[in-house]
Amino acid sequence: MNENLQHRIRARLLKVLHFVTLFIAMAIICVPGLWVVLNSFRPTVEIMAKPPVWIPNELNLDNYRAMFGAAGEGGVPVLQYFTNSLIISVTSTAIAILIGMAGGYAFARYRFKGKSGIFIGLMLTRAVPGVSLSLPLFIVMAKTGLIDTHLGLILVYVALNVPFTIWLIDGFFRQVPIDLAEAAEIDGCTRWQAFWRVEFPVARAGVASAGIFAFLTSWNEYALASQLTRSTFSKTMPVGLRDFTSEFTINWGGMTALAVLMIIPALILTFLVQKHLIAGLTFGGVKG
Amino acid sequence: MAQVHLRNVVKKYGAVQVVHGIDLEIQDNEFVVLVGPSGCGKSTTLRMIAGLEAISEGEVSIGDRVVNDLPPRHRNISMVFQNYALYPHMTVRENLGFSLKIAKRPQAEIDKAVDEAAQILSLADYMDRKPGALSGGQRQRVAMGRAIVRHPEVFLFDEPLSNLDAKLRTQMRTEIKKLHQKVKSTIVYVTHDQVEAMTLADRIVIMRDGHIEQVGTPLDVFETPANTFVATFIGSPPMNLLPGTVSGDRLALTDGPVVPLPPQFAGNVAEGQEIILGLRADNLMPVGHTMPMEGAYAEFDMTVNLSEPLGTETLLFGSLAGREVQAKMLSPRPVKDGERLRFQLDLTRCHLFDAKTQQSLR
Numbered sequence: 001m002n003e004n005l006q007h008r009i010r011a012r013l014l015k016v017l018h019f020v021t022l023f024i025a026m027a028i029i030c031v032p033g034l035w036v037v038l039n040s041f042r043p044t045v046e047i048m049a050k051p052p053v054w055i056p057n058e059l060n061l062d063n064y065r066a067m068f069g070a071a072g073e074g075g076v077p078v079l080q081y082f083t084n085s086l087i088i089s090v091t092s093t094a095i096a097i098l099i100g101m102a103g104g105y106a107f108a109r110y111r112f113k114g115k116s117g118i119f120i121g122l123m124l125t126r127a128v129p130g131v132s133l134s135l136p137l138f139i140v141m142a143k144t145g146l147i148d149t150h151l152g153l154i155l156v157y158v159a160l161n162v163p164f165t166i167w168l169i170d171g172f173f174r175q176v177p178i179d180l181a182e183a184a185e186i187d188g189c190t191r192w193q194a195f196w197r198v199e200f201p202v203a204r205a206g207v208a209s210a211g212i213f214a215f216l217t218s219w220n221e222y223a224l225a226s227q228l229t230r231s232t233f234s235k236t237m238p239v240g241l242r243d244f245t246s247e248f249t250i251n252w253g254g255m256t257a258l259a260v261l262m263i264i265p266a267l268i269l270t271f272l273v274q275k276h277l278i279a280g281l282t283f284g285g286v287k288g
Numbered sequence: 289m290a291q292v293h294l295r296n297v298v299k300k301y302g303a304v305q306v307v308h309g310i311d312l313e314i315q316d317n318e319f320v321v322l323v324g325p326s327g328c329g330k331s332t333t334l335r336m337i338a339g340l341e342a343i344s345e346g347e348v349s350i351g352d353r354v355v356n357d358l359p360p361r362h363r364n365i366s367m368v369f370q371n372y373a374l375y376p377h378m379t380v381r382e383n384l385g386f387s388l389k390i391a392k393r394p395q396a397e398i399d400k401a402v403d404e405a406a407q408i409l410s411l412a413d414y415m416d417r418k419p420g421a422l423s424g425g426q427r428q429r430v431a432m433g434r435a436i437v438r439h440p441e442v443f444l445f446d447e448p449l450s451n452l453d454a455k456l457r458t459q460m461r462t463e464i465k466k467l468h469q470k471v472k473s474t475i476v477y478v479t480h481d482q483v484e485a486m487t488l489a490d491r492i493v494i495m496r497d498g499h500i501e502q503v504g505t506p507l508d509v510f511e512t513p514a515n516t517f518v519a520t521f522i523g524s525p526p527m528n529l530l531p532g533t534v535s536g537d538r539l540a541l542t543d544g545p546v547v548p549l550p551p552q553f554a555g556n557v558a559e560g561q562e563i564i565l566g567l568r569a570d571n572l573m574p575v576g577h578t579m580p581m582e583g584a585y586a587e588f589d590m591t592v593n594l595s596e597p598l599g600t601e602t603l604l605f606g607s608l609a610g611r612e613v614q615a616k617m618l619s620p621r622p623v624k625d626g627e628r629l630r631f632q633l634d635l636t637r638c639h640l641f642d643a644k645t646q647q648s649l650r
Binding site: 177179180182183184185186187188189190193197198201202 | 338339340359360361365366367369370371373374375376377386387390391434438
């Protein structure tokens with residue numbers, strides 16, 4: 001056979017294989033999410049059916065209607081949970097980003113005693129499984145009266161997120177050439193102005209991605225929140241999901257409906273910030 | 289305007305000292321080039337003038353003010369960086385006007401100064417682009433524009449052309465020189481390229497290992513190098529250095545020919561003194577292919593190992609006394625490798641250095 005033809009066939013086969021593999025991988029990633037969305041729109045009978053019903057016979061908003069309805073009819077305080085989640089996630093993200101920026105900048109720009117030790121220490125805290133902290137945290141929070149408060153969870157999430165935001169933001173500031181800040185200082189800036197007018201805008205992509213990460217961690221966290229919150233006053237949405245389980249039954253429809261409500265803000269945020277993530281990476285002020 | 293004075297300036301990083309007490313007076317409107325191999329402390333010296341590095345000892349003054357502890361923004365200087373350091377998130381216009389905006393000047397004044405700088409550097413067509421969308425030469429011009437809008441007392445250039453390709457470098461070199469004619473100002477310029485130093489400078493400062501080796505006009509340092517380092521660093525190809533001994537009114541080159549002692553050094557050497565004879569390729573040429581030699585000259589034979597035709601002249605690589613020696617051939621004819629030629633050596637343009645101190649014996 002012609003040698004060129006052989007190579008062409010092989011290239012085409014490889015391409016097909018490539019697509020098939022990609023499809024399988026995407027299916028594995030996407031199906032559970034799609035299943036959640038789908039289940040939120042259909043009756044329990046269909047959700048529980050065996051073998052599973054892939055193509056729904058009937059789609060309706062009953063689960064959503066019930067969730068927002070009265071307490072006796074399967075309703076849960078969705079708005080209160082949403083507000084709690086929002087307050088806790090936004091506040092803890094803002095604080096984690098501020099600390100992360102200060103810390104990341106310090107690690108990227110300054111030399112000081114014990115720098116690598118502190119850095120490794122920070123990273124090691126990430127190695128501790130979150131759940132193992134739940135009992136000690138519970139005791140501390142109980143003693144300080146921070147159980148079942150927004151502040152308690154905010155503190156925990158800040159502590160959880162700071163090492164990662166520092167690490168991420170440090171990496172981005174390292175990519176900003178020191179020359180830029182020096183040029184700004186020669187152009188008349190104070191150290192502080194040079195940071196805010198030059199270095200920060202150039203590294204904002206990194207700050208944004210650290211922000212998304214911190215927000216999603218706080219928004220989705222379940223294990224610690226389930227220990228440290230008691231009442232409607234402080235329960236976050238992931239904890240609220242448990243309202244759909246009772247002694248003998250699980251209201252899958254209601255649970256998936258609340259899950260969809262949880263996913264939406266996270267998706268919106270990611271889309272909003274995504275533009276920054278890409279736009280911020282247009283370096284070019286320096287040769288390279 | 290401003291002169292720059294460095295008095296016994298020292299830079300230490302912990303126990304390591306990289307600049308060893310430099311004294312330098314730069315006059316108003318003077319174009320001074322600091323040149324030397326990498327690691328010689330020239331950039332550090334520049335950054336101490338800029339205020340980007342703390343001064344460990346000594347004193348730096350700009351104009352009448354001692355600026356040792358002033359931050360860069362109070363020194364009234366501008367700097368062009370090796371990698372340009374343009375602000376990537378701002379357009380060319382914003383980059384140029386940034387310093388005036390920080391100084392809270394009225395917008396009309398900023399626009400006027402920016403347009404003027406854009407005019408001088410022909411940047412008008414790119415004003416709304418970001419640095420990422422510019423070529424290397426354009427970025428370089430924006431960096432210079434950013435420096436001139438402020439009308440600083442002193443311009444500092446830190447190897448500004450080293451990231452450009454050879455052709456653009458020559459072009460920008462000319463533009464910098466023109467810029468200096470237009471915008472009368474004191475310029476301190478750092479480079480490792482001796483050609484840049486020669487072509488741009490009013491005065492060259494040659495540095496090595498944190499010391500100044502020689503200060504002088506380009507012709508001074510070329511014609512009368514203070515030591516063997518300057519002799520080999522300035523000029524291309526580098527000066528040939530041949531060891532030898534003084535014997536009466538002659539020089540016996542080690543393992544090589546004996547030549548007359550260059551007359552201009554006659555009173556400065558002692559019998560039996562170990563010396564180094566320095567001669568440039570321009571003063572060592574095959575008989576029949578030389579410049580007219582007015583004063584004393586010597587002749588000897590040398591085998592040519594390699595030749596590099598350059599058009600108007602040919603560079604010849606021979607070996608003399610076991611050392612590679614470069615010579616030039618004017619109005620060249622083809623030379624075969626291994627051909628033995630008779631060379632003429634222009635004694636009046638030779639240099640003599642003491643073998644121990646490496647200093648010139650002039």
